[in-house]
Amino acid sequence: MSTIENQNKVKQLIDLRAKARLGGGQKRIDTQHAKGKFTARERIEMLLDEGSFEEMDMFVTHRCNNFGMEKESYLGDGVVVGHGTIDGRMVCVFAQDFTVFGGSLSETMSLKICKVMDLAMKLGAPIIGINDSGGARIQEGSNALAGYSEIFERNILASGVVPQISLIFGPCAGGAVYSPALTDFIMMTEQNSYMFITGPKVVKSVTGEDVTVDELGGANMHSRKSGVAHFKSASEAECLALTRRLVSFIPQNNVEDAPLIECNDPINRLEDSLNSLVPENPNKPYDMKEIISAIVDNGDYLEVQALYAQNIICCFARFNGVSTGIIANQPKFLAGVLDCDSSRKAARFVRFCDAFNIPILTLVDVPGFLPGTGQEYSGIITHGAKLMFAYGEATVPKVTVTIRKSYGGAHIVMSCKQLRGDFNYAWPNAEIAVMGASGAIEVLEGKNIAAIADAEEKKQFIFDKETEYKEKFANPYQAASLGYIDDVIEPRNTRFRVIRAFQALQTKKISNPMKKHDNIPL
Ligand code: HXC
DSSP states (O other), X not given: OOHHHHXXXXXXXXXXXXXXHTTTOHHHHHHHHHTTOOOHHHHHHHHSOTTOOEEEOTTOOOOOOGGGXXXXXXXXXXXXXXXXEETTEEEEEEEEOTTTGGGOBOHHHHHHHHHHHHHHHHHXXXXXXXXXXXXXXXXXXXXXXXXXXXXXXXXXXXXXXXXXXXXXXXXXXXXXXXXXXXXXXXXXXXXXXXXXXXXXXXHHHHHOOOXXXXXXXXXXXXXXXXXXXXXXXXXXXXXHHHHHHHHHHSXXXXXXXXXXXXXXXXXXXXXXXXXXXXXXXXXXXXXXXHHHHHHSGGGOEXXXXXXXXXXXXXXXEEETTEXXXXXXXXXXXXXGOBOHHHHHHHHHHHHHHHHTTOOEEEEEEEOOBXXXXXXXXXXXXXHHHHHHHHHHHOOSOEEEEEEEEEEHHHHHHTTOGGGTOSEEEEOTTOEEESSOHHHHHHHHHHHHHHHOOXXXXXXXXXXXXXXXXXXXXXXXXXXXXXXXXXXXXXXXGHHHHHHHHHHHGGGOOOOOOOOSOOOOOO
């Protein structure tokens, strides 16, 4: 071949690449920008380490001949796929391209997405999907539906093998929501990001409700009410940076550990403030986050579902550079009680950590399960069982520190010793009992109390009985005397003791009985 021929062929390649990079064309790119949205390729560039993206299937086009589609075709079709790195670690990515038929899913798009998902499984790398799509490509009929199903099946098989993260940067509606829903984390932005099964028009025609897109499926709703979204960001740029941060806490796959980060925070750092942080009155709230930030490396933690079921905190942090999942009751909200939502939230987080070899620290201050018809009718029994199941089956290192209250069934659920807690510590303020003093005395002495006519005498009797109960149970020593608590620790030493416990557990190896899979109460 002559040099000129060669040059022409290279030029053709360069031109084709340039054409593919334009997706659905400059006009549609401008429209995308005018909505405050980035294009698929811009998003990938912002997500990955500079220059690390290797695109695949740039020349794939759709194969549809219906409705004049044979006359309109774009290189790459409606999705950009490939691999690159985040902080030098391999990730696989797909980003739906709204400039091509509104990012709607065609047969070939699904083949591209499946290909990169298969690659993620082969490499043992996280898969990050950026969703911005009008749903199934209407012109393709059941081919589009089959394409979704292929993706869903891969989401299911990849679950617990490689981490899966979904970013919602546009519409994600109808059955299309189920790919993100099957993944580990859903991240949404405050504008332009929505997820629902049926849109406002269908809702209006079926139920008569008037509802806006945001009210029905926006980031605020999903991060506060439904709990579908794990993270909410003000902008796409913020969300992409947050995704990088999230990735830094998690391993590449289920046989690796999360990256070890060099720790410059002394492991034996004493936090004197913790000795007096918990109020003497057990009914007074305090902020559990103060304890978390005081004990983790450099006070740095990343909260998951921060706005949903705030009576429980789930976050990633590091101890001596080791990524750790923390689950903590939050006395500031609903007194830290366990209810349906908080049980589900924490159960899912515990299972993620266990699936991906992330040790678990549990900080307990729980007065019990929330009583009432609302909770019972919503199935608190099943939801509470989820959390118990998640803790009980987890084989990663588990350290539990009881900060204050730990009553009844909630005590058991919150990673007690008998659910294979490895090291269970308690602060001196801890109260480990079947229930609180006033409830207990009401049950035990109800008849005797009723028989006392004199009000003063009655008050004194209750006071004496409650004092007796508190002396026996409103402390950690009864549980410690039985070995249910391994040690009572000084609050200011907590960081050091937790790190020492996890260091000891580095070689922990236990496994569950052989089974096809468990049957967690769903
Ligand atoms: C083919 C589509 C499309 C679709 C959008 N487009 N959705 N093409 N199939 N599903 C095209 C539009 O024709 C338009 O083409 C371009 O994408 C941009 O769309 P606009 O409507 O101009 O954009 P916008 O105003 O931002 O509105 C976005 C939208 C709207 C809200 C997503 O396009 C819309 O309602 N689309 C239909 C959504 C839908 O009903 N999808 C099917 C759901 S059922 P041009 O050429 O003008 O740029 C489903 C089942 C999945 O998805 C089941 C899985 C199990």
